Amino acid sequence: MQISPYQQEQLEAISMTATHMDTLSPDQIEALKTASHEYLMFRYDVDAFLNTHFASTCTQRCFQSSLSACCSREGIITFFADIVINALFSASDEQKHLLTVLQKPNAGPKCVYLGPQGCLWRIKPIVCLMFLCDSAKVRVFSDNSSAESAWHVLKNREKQFTWPDKKVLFDDLEAFFLNAGYASSLMYLHNSPGLLLVKKRARL
């Protein structure tokens, strides 16, 4: 049994990121971390929101009943910037673990990154962080409109880092690697026709 095309693509992107980051000076690494600081603050706010409003319902309905839909897909979308940010703030053992699981065929229907203790990423992909299934949203938001409003505010804040109708972190991180001669199919802000159109319309 071979690894899937998805695993191969992830493996190449994570390996390539590590290869370039190994050549960077401590000052360059620090500059990348500083550039990501505001994004981490955003993620902190999302985590706080989810812990407040969704932790109990998701634990009870999904994890205890093994019905979790959140991590049950093999090929969750990851942006190249997700990989860079995770690498910046992970220990080398954690990065090696990701590479190890990617090199083994994924036997189950679950995400290749789902380990016994949960997600193997230290800073999981933005698509995963911002995913709320419809039934969880109905359960929580049906009698809590202020929580629903707060969620919409967070969804809009997400775009400040990912939606390239202006200068955004996810585009900048791709450009940093492209300028050094590294390209990946996961650099959606530089190769997705839809996102390129967004940039064109914004005249970036």
Ligand code: SF4
């Ligand atoms: S990357 Fe992590 S959070 Fe996202 S689907 Fe896979 S195991 Fe779940």
